[in-house]
Amino acid sequence: MRRALRGFTPGAWVALAVVVVMLVMVVAPGLIAPGDPTAIAPREAFEPPSLAHPFGTDESGRDVWTRVVHGAVSSLGVGLQATVIGVALAMVLGFAAGLGPRWLDAGIARVVEVLYALPTMVLALLLVTVRGPGLAASVLAVGLATAPGYARILRSRVRGVATSGYVAAARLDGLAPARVLTRHIAPNALWPLVAVLTLGIGQAVVWVAGLSFLGLGALPPSPEWGAMLNAGRVYLTTAWWLTVGPGLAITVTAAALTALGRAFGRVGVA
Amino acid sequence: MSGSGVRAAAGWVLRTLGRALTVVVVTATVVFLALRLAGGDPVEAVLGGPGSQAGPEAVAAARAQYGLDLPLWQQYLVQLRNVLTLDLGDSYARRVPVSDLLTAQLPATAVLALTSLALAWVIALAVAVLATTARGRLGRAAARVLRGGELVASVLPHFWLGAVLIVVFASTLHWFPATSTPGSPASLVLPTVTLAVPLAGFLGQLVRDSLEEAESAPFATTARARGASPTRVLGRHTLRHAVLPAVSLSGWAFGSLLSGAVVVEVLFGRPGLGRLLVDATLVRDVPVVVGAVVVVALAYVVLTVVVEALELALDPRRRAGDALVAAA
Numbered sequence: 001m002r003r004a005l006r007g008f009t010p011g012a013w014v015a016l017a018v019v020v021v022m023l024v025m026v027v028a029p030g031l032i033a034p035g036d037p038t039a040i041a042p043r044e045a046f047e048p049p050s051l052a053h054p055f056g057t058d059e060s061g062r063d064v065w066t067r068v069v070h071g072a073v074s075s076l077g078v079g080l081q082a083t084v085i086g087v088a089l090a091m092v093l094g095f096a097a098g099l100g101p102r103w104l105d106a107g108i109a110r111v112v113e114v115l116y117a118l119p120t121m122v123l124a125l126l127l128v129t130v131r132g133p134g135l136a137a138s139v140l141a142v143g144l145a146t147a148p149g150y151a152r153i154l155r156s157r158v159r160g161v162a163t164s165g166y167v168a169a170a171r172l173d174g175l176a177p178a179r180v181l182t183r184h185i186a187p188n189a190l191w192p193l194v195a196v197l198t199l200g201i202g203q204a205v206v207w208v209a210g211l212s213f214l215g216l217g218a219l220p221p222s223p224e225w226g227a228m229l230n231a232g233r234v235y236l237t238t239a240w241w242l243t244v245g246p247g248l249a250i251t252v253t254a255a256a257l258t259a260l261g262r263a264f265g266r267v268g269v270a
Numbered sequence: 271m272s273g274s275g276v277r278a279a280a281g282w283v284l285r286t287l288g289r290a291l292t293v294v295v296v297t298a299t300v301v302f303l304a305l306r307l308a309g310g311d312p313v314e315a316v317l318g319g320p321g322s323q324a325g326p327e328a329v330a331a332a333r334a335q336y337g338l339d340l341p342l343w344q345q346y347l348v349q350l351r352n353v354l355t356l357d358l359g360d361s362y363a364r365r366v367p368v369s370d371l372l373t374a375q376l377p378a379t380a381v382l383a384l385t386s387l388a389l390a391w392v393i394a395l396a397v398a399v400l401a402t403t404a405r406g407r408l409g410r411a412a413a414r415v416l417r418g419g420e421l422v423a424s425v426l427p428h429f430w431l432g433a434v435l436i437v438v439f440a441s442t443l444h445w446f447p448a449t450s451t452p453g454s455p456a457s458l459v460l461p462t463v464t465l466a467v468p469l470a471g472f473l474g475q476l477v478r479d480s481l482e483e484a485e486s487a488p489f490a491t492t493a494r495a496r497g498a499s500p501t502r503v504l505g506r507h508t509l510r511h512a513v514l515p516a517v518s519l520s521g522w523a524f525g526s527l528l529s530g531a532v533v534v535e536v537l538f539g540r541p542g543l544g545r546l547l548v549d550a551t552l553v554r555d556v557p558v559v560v561g562a563v564v565v566v567a568l569a570y571v572v573l574t575v576v577v578e579a580l581e582l583a584l585d586p587r588r589r590a591g592d593a594l595v596a597a598a
Contacts, residue, residue: 011418114296117521117570121529122563125551129302129559133552204346206427212534213429214548228430233537240437247430254425262421 085143098158423471
């Protein structure tokens with residue numbers, strides 16, 4: 001780990017710092033924004049950003065900054081959930097393809113390739129149509145829509161590890177197939193996912209927020225960032241800060257997680 | 271054309287058709303599974319979810335169209351036949367053929383996607399060339415800033431970038447309209463920039479990486495040793511090499527443009543496939559959503575053909591390889 005951190009560029013350190021701040025927002029939002037995210041103050045409605053309200057106030061006079069900070073837990077939470085769903089499905093597909101017989105591998109590879117070709121948003125909309133709009137449906141949709149990407153990486157990784165010398169050696173040593181899988185193949189095939197996952201959570205946050213923005217995910221008054229964007233859209237020309245603030249939070253999160261994921265990949269955590 | 275040339279061409283046509291068929295069959299299968307695994311009566315899903323106000327004759331028509339009174343494996347074959355013959359049925363919400371809706375909306379999205387793709391390439395090439403040819407302390411510092419900018423640009427969510435552009439260039443500076451009017455090129459500007467910037471960030475990283483690699487490659491050194499000017503080395507040798515990885519990843523560009531178009535069309539009130547898809551998703555108009563997915567899948571097949579042709583045009587090694595295969 002220490003060797004990995006030494007390989008970090010200044011940009012990666014900034015990204016790491018941002019992610020740490022995000023985690024504080026998730027665990028203890030009160031430390032960063034002590035106010036109440038639901039406290040309304042009608043007389044202070046639609047105030048532009050100021051020292052007292054860095055992101056301005058919304059239509060009921062709630063402080064947008066406080067809402068963004070307290071919304072981190074739900075936005076990052078759904079991003080994490082969607083990623084877990086996607087990776088879980090990808091693991092089933094990736095291990096089945098990588099370890100299974102040739103015909104299964106060929107079949108799964110073909111299906112994954114086609115699904116990977118479909119734009120994530122289009123695939124997610126198809127899945128939302130099936131379940132009907134809502135936050136749970138959109139998290140599930142984003143998870144499933146991002147699975148083909150993970151499955152591609154996992155499949156080639158599992159194949160590579162399964163045909164490697166040390167796995168052959170473990171088999172020749174007489175280890176049970178299940179033990180070879182859990183002790184040798186799985187850890188080595190899953191390791192590179194650390195970098196991909198870090199990147200993926202950032203992307204999932206953006207996709208889920210995008211669905212909320214389109215009115216298909218979380219609905220106002222939930223402080224989820226996408227829902228805040230959706231609520232602010234109506235006031236875009238009169239109160240731009242309602243959209244720009246939460247959008248900035250999403251963008252910074254995605255940029256930091258992407259940069260951190262790349263740094264992990266570069267320094268060889270992967 | 272020689273006999274082997276004809277054979278190669280025929281092989282290529284067959285391969286392309288095979289790929290198209292695979293894409294359509296897999297898409298139809300996924301749609302079928304998604305609708306059946308959702309649970310409940312599939313007729314309900316087709317007709318807009320539980321609590322839909324569909325009359326008995328609409329239910330009967332949907333059952334017949336999707337063959338829902340047949341055994342499951344026959345239902346699957348019906349779905350497959352519908353998709354393969356592009357018999358996409360009628361929109362439940364709008365009561366018009368899905369194919370009419372799609373053909374009406376497709377051109378708007380195609381124009382938006384193609385102008386954005388062109389702009390993204392222009393930005394990506396300009397930034398990559400500037401970043402690799404920058405000299406001196408100031409130049410290198412600028413190159414580092416551009417590099418960070420590429421990463422940030424590549425993760426910018428379309429909904430946020432579009433909103434910021436509207437706030438700055440439409441409601442504050444009044445340079446461009448925020449909403450789309452048919453036939454007005456000015457109203458295409460902000461949507462195009464919104465789609466192009468994240469894509470340019472992605473393409474720029476790829477092009478810059480391979481341009482840096484090509485600048486120190488033996489073929490570039492050889493060209494320089496022969497006395498070629500830096501511009502000529504760039505124009506004739508290295509740039510051509512540098513765009514190849516980005517061209518090969520056009521599938522990613524396709525995904526980014528179409529996913530983005532969904533958001534951008536809603537944000538800017540533009541007509542198009544993306545907005546049709548969102549409207550259909552909101553009311554669970556399954557035939558329209560399925561039709562849009564099929565059209566997108568077919569567009570992807572067309573794209574792979576174009577990319578293959580582009581790679582052949584750009585990469586002499588591939589052509590030499592084909593000639594060898596043809597000669598063997």
